[in-house]
Amino acid sequence: GESVGLHLPTLSVQEGDNSIINCAYSNSASDYFIWYKQESGKGPQFIIDIRSNMDKRQGQRVTVLLNKTVKHLSLQIAATQPGDSAVYFCAENRPGSARQLTFGSGTQLTVLP
């Protein structure tokens, strides 16, 4: 069935390196995508979003890339810090779905000292 999925369940990076977290989506009609960060025991925290009419959007140390041709979304974190360690979820908003979010399974990012 249709789903939002992540390529890798875990990712370990050295502090200071850049991190890239990937996400595949299957509904080509999805028009809005969000990345959330979830730390242990906390709720998902909004990081960055992108609409389907854009290919790239930058925030503070984060960049989201959207490739609609292959239905792929990525989150790039520059100069990864220990505080970036968390589970990262991509979520998509599908037209006709009354705006609820469909979440991927998540990627655990671990930042190594």
Added chain:
Amino acid sequence: DSGVTQTPKHLITATGQRVTLRCSPRSGDLSVYWYQQSLDQGLQFLIHYYNGEERAKGNILERFSAQQFPDLHSELNLSSLELGDSALYFCASSVGQGAGETQYFGPGTRLLVL
């Protein structure tokens, strides 16, 4: 801090019981969404309210119900609880209900059914 508040933080109860989870959205937000997060199902949408009216239902069991009050806070009622209902329950809020509305999540309520 997202501005969304949820109470209680933790809830331990027994099978067959009924509980009520409460959510207050961010100031100015009219939409409230409820999600369930379990280890085997991930984050699943349950229900969406906008300005007091139900807008959409997702994978919500008939034993579960929700409402949004005139002051815009929302309650999620879970009844005839089963062991499998143990999960984290999050609410999220957004300004409206249109396309591209960013949803901000609360800290969640951790429910344990024994």
